Each structure stands twice: as C-alpha cells, then as structure tokens.
Amino acid sequence: MTTEIATAEAQTAESILAKQNEYLWPSHILYYKEPMPLDHGKGSYVTDVGGTEYLDYFGGILTTSVGHNHPKIVERVSGQVAKLIHSSTLYPHANHVNLAEKMASITPGNLQKSYFTNSGTEADELAVMAARAYTGNYDILALRHGYSGNSALGKTLTAQAAWRIESSIVPGVKHAINPYCYRCPFKMSYPDCDIACAQDVEDVIKTTTCGRVAGMLVEPIQGVGGFITPPPEYFSIVAEIVRNHGGVMIADEVQTGFGRTGGKWFGIEQWNVEPEIMTMAKGIANGFPMGNTITTPEVADAMMGKGGLICTFGGNPVSTIASLTTIEIMEEEAPLDVIEAKGVKLRSALEGMADNSPVIGDVRGMGLMQGLEIVTDKKSKTPAPELVNSIFEATRAKGLLIGKGGMYNNTVRLTPPLNTTDDELDTAIGILTEVFAELK
Ligand SMILES: Cc1ncc(COP(=O)(O)O)c(C=O)c1O
Numbered sequence: 001m002t003t004e005i006a007t008a009e010a011q012t013a014e015s016i017l018a019k020q021n022e023y024l025w026p027s028h029i030l031y032y033k034e035p036m037p038l039d040h041g042k043g044s045y046v047t048d049v050g051g052t053e054y055l056d057y058f059g060g061i062l063t064t065s066v067g068h069n070h071p072k073i074v075e076r077v078s079g080q081v082a083k084l085i086h087s088s089t090l091y092p093h094a095n096h097v098n099l100a101e102k103m104a105s106i107t108p109g110n111l112q113k114s115y116f117t118n119s120g121t122e123a124d125e126l127a128v129m130a131a132r133a134y135t136g137n138y139d140i141l142a143l144r145h146g147y148s149g150n151s152a153l154g155k156t157l158t159a160q161a162a163w164r165i166e167s168s169i170v171p172g173v174k175h176a177i178n179p180y181c182y183r184c185p186f187k188m189s190y191p192d193c194d195i196a197c198a199q200d201v202e203d204v205i206k207t208t209t210c211g212r213v214a215g216m217l218v219e220p221i222q223g224v225g226g227f228i229t230p231p232p233e234y235f236s237i238v239a240e241i242v243r244n245h246g247g248v249m250i251a252d253e254v255q256t257g258f259g260r261t262g263g264k265w266f267g268i269e270q271w272n273v274e275p276e277i278m279t280m281a282k283g284i285a286n287g288f289p290m291g292n293t294i295t296t297p298e299v300a301d302a303m304m305g306k307g308g309l310i311c312t313f314g315g316n317p318v319s320t321i322a323s324l325t326t327i328e329i330m331e332e333e334a335p336l337d338v339i340e341a342k343g344v345k346l347r348s349a350l351e352g353m354a355d356n357s358p359v360i361g362d363v364r365g366m367g368l369m370q371g372l373e374i375v376t377d378k379k380s381k382t383p384a385p386e387l388v389n390s391i392f393e394a395t396r397a398k399g400l401l402i403g404k405g406g407m408y409n410n411t412v413r414l415t416p417p418l419n420t421t422d423d424e425l426d427t428a429i430g431i432l433t434e435v436f437a438e439l440k
Contacts, residue, residue, distance in 0.1 A: 013037050013049050032396060033389075041068025044417050044424050046401070054396070057416045057428050058403035062223065062255050062369070065283035066329040067417040073286055073325045080321045088312055095320035102327055103294055106265045109274035113300035115293045116315035120254035120281030121149030123291030124217060126309075127250045127277045128153060130295055131215035134276075134302035137246050139209040141201065141216035144178040145407055147224030148217065148252065157217060160407055163224070174208045176201045176216075179230035182362040182373060183381065190231050197230075198237035205245045213247035215277070220267030223255030226406025227371030227413060229364045235271040248276035248299070254291075255369070258283040259330055259418055262340030262367025270366060283418075285323035289313070334418035342425060343367035346414065349429040357436045359387055368420070371405070372412040383408030387439070394435045400428055 016037040020028070039049045044067050047053045056068065066073070080095070087093045100114040117123055128140050140157070142148065148157035152168040159175040177185050177200040186196045205213055216238065222228040239249045249268075256267025257280045268275055276299055281291040303309065313319075343366065350370055354360035361375035374391065376382040388410050395402050403413035416425065 011037075011049065016049065032392060036396075043067040043070075044420050052399075054399050054401045055424060055427055055431075056401045057414050057420075058401050059283075059415055059417055060287060061282060061403065062260060062415045063282045063287055064417055065258055065260075065286050065326055066333065066419050068287075070286065070325075070329055072329055073322055076321050076325045077288070077318055080318050084317050086313075086316055086318075088316075089310060089314050093315070093317050093320070095317050095324065096315035099315070099320045099324050102324060103292060106327070107278060107294055108266065108269050110296045111275075111278055111294045112297055113295055115300075115309070115311075116320070117291040117293070117311045118289045118313050119149070119291045120252075120279065121151045121154045121291070122311070123254070123279035123281055123293045124148045124157065124250075124252060125151055125153050126293040127217065127252075127279045127295075128157075128214070130277055130293065130299050130303055131248050131250060133306050134299045135212075135214045135246050135248060137212045137214040138172050139213045140173050141204060141213055141242065141247070142173060142175055143218055143222070143225075144175045145180060145222050145225035145228055146178075146217070146219055146252070147222070158224075160225070162407075162409075174204050176204045178222075178225075178228065179234050180228050181231065182228075182364070195231055195233055195237055198234050198241070201238050202241045205241070209245075211245065213242060213245050215247040215250050216242045217250040217252055217279075219252045219254070220256045220271060221261065221366060221369060223369075223413075224405050226373065226411030227365040227369060228406075229366060230271075232271065235268065235273045239273045239275075249273060250277040250279065251275040252279050254279060254281045255283075258327070259334065259336050259339050260367055260369050260415070262343040263336050265336065267366070284326070285319050286326040288319040288322035290319040290323055330418060339367055339418050342416070342420065342422075343370070345422075346370055346416070346425060346429070350414075350432075353433055353436050357439065359384060359439060360436065368414075368416050368418060370414045372414075373406065374410045374412060383410040385409040388412060390439070391435055394438065395431055398431045398434065400431045 037049045038046050040047050045053050046056045103114045104112045142157045144159040148154045152170050155168040156170045156173045177197050179197040181190050251268035253266050261267045277295040279293050284290050350363045354363050360372050362373040365371045374384045374388050376384045405411050405413050
C-alpha cells in the first residue's frame with residue numbers, strides 16, 4: 001500500500017469521524033449530535049465537508065477575530081511562509097519586535113514588555129511565574145468560575161470540577177467566591193450586597209494563605225464560565241485587596257482581548273483597573289497559534305537571573321505577521337466604537353428575545369461577547385443544558401453556529417467576528433428569534 005496524505009477534499013464526514021474515533025483521544029469535545037468536519041471558510045462563514053455553509057458566530061472559540069481566511073492575512077502569511085517559516089527565539093526577527101511594539105502601544109498603563117508563546121495556557125503559566133518572581137510570594141488567587149487552560153497549573157487555576165483532572169492539581173492556588181449576580185453565591189442582590197463577593201478575596205487571603213499573595217489571575221468577563229460579567233466596582237475593590245497583600249493583578253484577556261468587549265482594546269479597561277500583567281491568545285492572530293504575556297519593565301526584569309526561558313515556536317515569523325495583520329485589519333474594518341455599536345445592537349435584540357421567552361433567564365456580556373443563560377423557567381432558574389443542546393441543533397439546521405459554556409453547560413455564547421456586517425447580525429438575530437419562538 002502506498003503512503004498517501006489524504007487531503008480533506010478527498011474525505012467525507014463519515015470517514016473523518018471514523019478516523020477521529022479511531023486515532024484521536026476520546027477526550028476531544030465535539031459540538032453537535034452529528035459532529036461537523038469543516039472544509040473551508042470565508043469571512044463570517046464556514047462550510048462543512050458536505051458543502052453546507054454556516055454563519056460562524058463562535059469563531060473557533062473567539063479566535064477568528066476578523067473572519068475566516070481574510071485575504072490580507074492569507075496574502076501576508078503566504079508571503080512570510082515563502083520567505084522564512086521558523087526562526088526560534090534565538091534570533092531576533094522584525095515581525096517579532098514589531099508586534100511587541102504594537103502590543104505595547106495598544107495595552108493600557110505601563111505594559112511594555114511581551115513574551116510570545118503558543119497558547120493561552122502558556123501565557124497564563126508564564127504570568128504566574130512572573131508574578132511569583134516579582135513579588136517573592138507564592139500563592140495565586142483565581143475565581144471559582146474561571147478557566148485558565150490545559151496544563152497542570154491551568155487546570156489548577158480552573159476551579160470548576162468539570163474542567164479539572166485530579167492527576168494535574170498543583171499547590172499554591174486558592175479560589176475566591178465568584179461574582180455571579182444571576183445566581184449570587186450569597187443570595188444577595190446588587191447593589192445592596194455591598195459587593196460581598198469582592199470582600200471575599202480578603203477573607204480567602206486571610207484564611208487560606210500565609211497572608212501574602214503573588215497575585216490574582218482573573219478574566220474581566222469569564223469566557224468558559226458562561227460570560228459572567230462582574231459588577232462594575234468588583235475589580236477595583238479586588239485589585240486594592242490583592243495589592244495590599246503584596247500581589248499583582250493578572251488580567252487573562254484570552255477571550256476578552258482585542259476589542260471583543262467593544263470600545264476598548266482589552267476587557268480589564270472596562271473596569272478601570274491597570275493590571276501589572278496581561279495574558280492574551282485566541283483572537284490575537286486570527287487562528288494562528290500564539291500567546292502573549294505582557295507586563296511592566298519591572299516585572300519583566302524580575303525574571304532575569306531566575307533561570308532560562310525559551311519558547312521554540314514563540315514569536316515565530318508566521319504567527320507574528322498574522323497577528324500584526326489582524327490588528328491592522330481591526331483598525332481598518334472593525335474600529336473599537338463600531339464593535340461597541342454592533343454589540344449594543346446584538347444585546348438589545350437578545351434582551352427583546354429574553355422578554356418574549358420563558359427560557360432565557362439572563363442576558364449578559366459586553367460588546368460582541370454576549371451570553372444567554374438558559375433555564376427551564378425564570379422563577380426557578382433551573383439550568384436547562386438539554387434545552388441548550390436543542391438550541392444548538394435548531395440553529396445549526398438554520399445555518400448558524402453558536403457556542404456554549406457555564407458551570408451548568410446552559411449558557412449560549414455568541415461571539416461574531418468583530419467585522420461582521422449588519423446584514424449578518426440581522427441574519428443571526430432572525431435565526432435566534434425563530435428558534436426561541438419555536439421553543440415556546
Ligand atoms: C480565559 C482563558 N484563558 C486561558 C485559556 C487557555 O487557552 P489555550 O486553549 O489557547 O491554551 C482559555 C481557553 O479557552 C481561556 O478561555
């Protein structure tokens with residue numbers, strides 16, 4: 001038998017799924033009753049191997065910021081591939097330093113020094129190392145509904161049982177009670193609660209650590225957690241508590257970064273907090289693997305003399321040109337105020353749907369990062385993950401791809417490309433309206 005590399009075009013959904021089952025770990029999570037092998041994409045649309053086209057409003061988990069296969073990215077990346085694919089961090093490269101310069105110019109405060117890696121997990125790992133090196137403290141705080149990645153530390157920072165793996169848990173991470181107004185852990189209501197969830201951070205430090213922390217790693221709006229959006233004062237109260245105990249704030253912008261929340265480049269800016277460290281990935285390079293840990297010169301300097309750092313693929317010429325081009329396209333086609341306006345349009349349509357639907361318990365998020373928490377009924381707020389599965393199948397049948405998340409797997413997540421058109425938004429809103437009307 002000759003060895004041939006079968007091209008995707010030569011294969012059917014059935015043959016791809018058969019190989020998936022035979023050769024890939026069963027741990028891979030696949031969306032839909034009949035998983036959907038994809039073939040190609042253009043702009044806001046993807047097409048599966050059977051030739052069916054879908055409006056992609058989850059973007060490969062908030063990653064295709066400016067849509068699939070944007071021609072400018074294809075052109076620049078192809079040019080770079082023809083010239084030099086790999087350099088390693090042992091040799092400086094123009095794309096690498098140009099991207100670092102760009103990152104310093106779009107991030108808030110004194111975040112000036114980047115370290116590029118390959119994923120959000122790596123970016124978070126490095127952020128924790130840097131926080132510990134800078135402060136001399138060890139314990140890291142995280143939130144109970146956060147998600148931080150696929151490594152041992154990433155899984156430990158992540159508190160939800162469904163995402164943890166027993167063999168991977170490492171010491172030095174404590175979890176504070178999550179802000180989650182729809183299901184307040186204290187059974188209080190905002191604003192009478194006096195932001196009790198923020199005060200819990202002090203309690204966690206005083207009762208589960210030695211009283212000093214290296215920092216707190218938080219998502220400005222929780223992604224996998226189901227787009228949980230904290231009260232506006234939450235992060236400034238928390239930042240003060242963390243700093244009073246010797247720690248730094250680490251904003252995990254893996255989902256909220258690059259304009260996703262509208263009006264600002266990064267989610268933490270919505271909450272008026274300047275973190276000492278910020279991590280990014282996903283939407284940073286429109287699908288090319290990349291993570292970045294950006295920090296202040298002081299924190300970056302603290303890593304010197306603490307042991308060598310190397311990342312073979314970090315800042316490679318192809319991913320960095322993809323990232324530079326993604327940001328350029330955003331500036332041209334999806335300015336921050338336009339994203340904000342599109343977010344307002346989507347949000348008001350979703351709120352209208354919620355008014356007319358007994359199963360949409362909560363609408364939350366910001367910008368083009370909007371979530372719907374689905375319940376059996378608004379009074380009991382009982383999570384309805386099976387209903388979310390039905391919504392998935394129904395929206396797929398009408399040509400719309402969506403995402404899900406939340407501790408109860410009952411939150412629909414909508415994250416259009418940042419340069420989605422008004423017509424596409426209308427199409428998605430129309431499909432969702434029909435689907436929720438049919439659920440009645
Ligand atoms: C907030 C957040 N941090 C970190 C990660 C890990 O990123 P990656 O999957 O690129 O390792 C994710 C992934 O979903 C994430 O949502």
